[in-house]
Amino acid sequence: MSAQQWIPLESNPEVLTGFGHALGVSPDLVFSDVWSLELLDMVPAPCHAVLLLFPLTPKLRNAEVADSTSLTDSPDAPYFVRQTIGNACGTIALIHAALNAGRLAPAPSPDSFLSRFGEATKDMTPDDRAKALMEDASLDAVHGQFAAQGQTAAPSPTEKVDLHFVAFVHKAGKLWLLDGRRDKPFECGPCEEGNVLRSSAKIVMDRFMKADPTEQRFTILALTAKP
Template identity: 35%
Template structure:
């Protein structure tokens, strides 16, 4: 899977309907950009993001350090996905979990064009990556504050945390493509796949949905780039697009894993 350097956010994502709706400049799906943002917020330099050039070629996949802690997928928000999302979400209740007993920490998105930031927060708030956040950093303070809150309260916290806004703005100015306006309509979207340390399940984390999506159990030695995780996660997106006869294959992947330096 070749990586496309693109900025992502879906048209129609569930965001606040308040008169003063907030927007962030979309982030480019670029490992250097995402690494810069997470390090600025307080993730240990021992972790970084890497391109995933293919999920089918074992030789290319072997270039990615393992274990893989979080997988960020960028994909086109089109009619195929919109129909699937509506069907899957229609009977689901709004997630209301909070506290240390949650299987995963989920954040609801209320800021337009902030799906990249949401993906990063989901990736570092869950799984083994969370243990590699520097104590006392902006990221550590944010997550510790967010844990006991409800999803609605967490969304407000994200809106009001100046450190997130400042770091995001700096990262949005980086990358290989020109940054669009903050309130531009962009038809690409980020989701994050993480493995829960509580129950060993793979979760699809999307702040525009009703809550975290449990995609099934993984074995102890399986990470988010294992064949089982890819089948339950990324390949499900590709399969839907292929079955619908869609030709829009603007899918790209980056993964959080150990640094190469």
């Protein structure tokens, strides 16, 4: 992690939707709350990617170490960028969701940040993409604008935050967990293209919630069609 620090994004669907649209996510897509893993039919369809905000507790950190063998740099792996900016996990997760939303989702707007950055970095390594992200002043400015929004007072950039965003996406018949703190994408197992939400929900329950059953601080958001 570099000395560069951002203000954390709030897990607020309106803030994330506005931020995504400012970066180039299609206006036909929004982030929607997933209120219950038992009521997934209430989430607008189709779902193209999922964001998870979870606490970095010791039990969950230990579970991550145990899962490290599923990290891969397979040619089938989705677009992935490392997180080297402090508190940038929400932005990294949004970029992962938007640039890996798949062929069923509307593409990012032409000439937007997402279109330009995705094209310029498509052949780079995850570390080189991280460097390009750090050097992009336009992203820094837009992030700051939306990080200041939300229902709670924004923490300072230097404040230690124990919550972390990751993204789940589909590619090549598999579900992938994209966590910018890791070196590579994490292969979760088989997944049909239109089943990202249900496949992600199973991983959240089996790999996250069961790892620390007493923890309640889990927030799930889906990148979906606009209702």
